[in-house]
Amino acid sequence: MITTDLTPGSPCWLDLGARDVRASAAFYGAVLGWEYESMGEAEDMEGGMFQKDGKTVAGLGKLTEEGARPAWMIYYTVTDADATTQAVERAGGTVRVAPRDLDDWGRMAQYSDPLGGQFAVWQPGTNSGFELADEPGSLSWTELFTSDAAAAKEFYGGVFGWQFSNMELPGGAGTYTLMTPAGLPEERMQGGLMELSKEDLALTDGRPYWHPVFAVDDCDAAVAQVTQNGGSVQMGPEDVEGVGRLAVCLDPSKADFVVLNPVES
Numbered sequence: 001m002i003t004t005d006l007t008p009g010s011p012c013w014l015d016l017g018a019r020d021v022r023a024s025a026a027f028y029g030a031v032l033g034w035e036y037e038s039m040g041e042a043e044d045m046e047g048g049m050f051q052k053d054g055k056t057v058a059g060l061g062k063l064t065e066e067g068a069r070p071a072w073m074i075y076y077t078v079t080d081a082d083a084t085t086q087a088v089e090r091a092g093g094t095v096r097v098a099p100r101d102l103d104d105w106g107r108m109a110q111y112s113d114p115l116g117g118q119f120a121v122w123q124p125g126t127n128s129g130f131e132l133a134d135e136p137g138s139l140s141w142t143e144l145f146t147s148d149a150a151a152a153k154e155f156y157g158g159v160f161g162w163q164f165s166n167m168e169l170p171g172g173a174g175t176y177t178l179m180t181p182a183g184l185p186e187e188r189m190q191g192g193l194m195e196l197s198k199e200d201l202a203l204t205d206g207r208p209y210w211h212p213v214f215a216v217d218d219c220d221a222a223v224a225q226v227t228q229n230g231g232s233v234q235m236g237p238e239d240v241e242g243v244g245r246l247a248v249c250l251d252p253s254k255a256d257f258v259v260l261n262p263v264e265s
Helices: 021-032 081-090 149-160 198-204 219-228
Strands: 011-018 035-040 047-052 055-062 071-077 094-102 106-112 118-124 139-146 163-168 175-180 191-195 209-215 232-240 244-250 256-262
Touching: 011 021, 011 118, 011 139, 021 035, 021 047, 021 055, 021 219, 071 209, 071 256, 081 094, 081 106, 081 118, 081 149, 094 118, 118 209, 139 149, 139 256, 149 175, 149 191, 198 209, 219 232, 219 244, 219 256
Parallel strands: 011 055, 071 118, 139 191, 209 256
Antiparallel strands: 011 071, 035 047, 047 055, 094 106, 106 118, 139 209, 163 175, 175 191, 232 244, 244 256
């Protein structure tokens, strides 16, 4: 489970790069019940924060990187962004945004893994990250689709020290790898990775990609809001034994995410 006890190697933040900030704010407000608080209206600085029940859950900003697709970026807590950058480079990854301070909030950096999967880190200052997790309308899981699971485990294990365990999917659908921050028990699992063929990674032209899983009270109701507000559904809704009822969705700009009504523990 993801918590707001943001220990090193655990997800602590996510933000959406969108071409149309206002349209994206309205979409996620309808689907997840989020309220959007703008932090600026200048063309090059348009963006703000999403809140749920008065707690900050994610960020939203205008997509400015040429050639980039609208997508969610997941950040992981680190104690030293510069040391993590060195670890990324030693492991064969690429630095997309070098470590930099965001006022006194903290220090961030963005990377690509050796196969092209994009992720980010956050070294907390006065801001540790999101204020709500594993509750309806907030991040409850992270997931990596990759063309090489063994390479992904070697890279992310080297960078973050994550612990991995494998489970076989029903019906011979393959192996799903569960990820837990270093030194934490299995109940603190934060995400999983799945090996897919490059043909099945069409959303990114064959490159690996991360996406967020958001908890919801009613998966079918959330999916109805997705389609009614211009999004689409790639898979589901369907029940997954031991997990819950979920659907893989795209927002109107094709940014991918999952909605999940988890089984009661």
